[in-house]
Amino acid sequence: MKMAEWKCQDCGKVFKTEQDLLSHELEHVPRYECAVCGEEFKTKEEAYLHEVGKHGRPPATDPVPVKRPA
Numbered sequence: 145m146k147m148a149e150w151k152c153q154d155c156g157k158v159f160k161t162e163q164d165l166l167s168h169e170l171e172h173v174p175r176y177e178c179a180v181c182g183e184e185f186k187t188k189e190e191a192y193l194h195e196v197g198k199h200g201r202p203p204a205t206d207p208v209p210v211k212r213p214a
């Protein structure tokens with residue numbers, strides 16, 4: 145009997161468990177990081193609102209997507 149394979153639709157990498165695949169897929173999601181505290185957000189807007197709301201200032205630079213090594 146063949147083991148079930150969990151394959152990443154983005155890069156084709158194969159994992160033994162669904163859990164491994166799910167944690168891997170997070171690496172493909174672009175994130176925006178707060179320059180002050182490093183908190184991560186899904187959108188640039190969220191990151192901006194966080195910096196203004198929490199740190200009381202607009203970010204000095206645009207939040208950039210954080211690309212994690214696969």
Ligand SMILES: [Zn+2]
Nearest residue numbers: 152154155157
């Ligand atoms: Zn992948």
Ligand SMILES: [Zn+2]
Nearest residue numbers: 178180181183
């Ligand atoms: Zn922050």
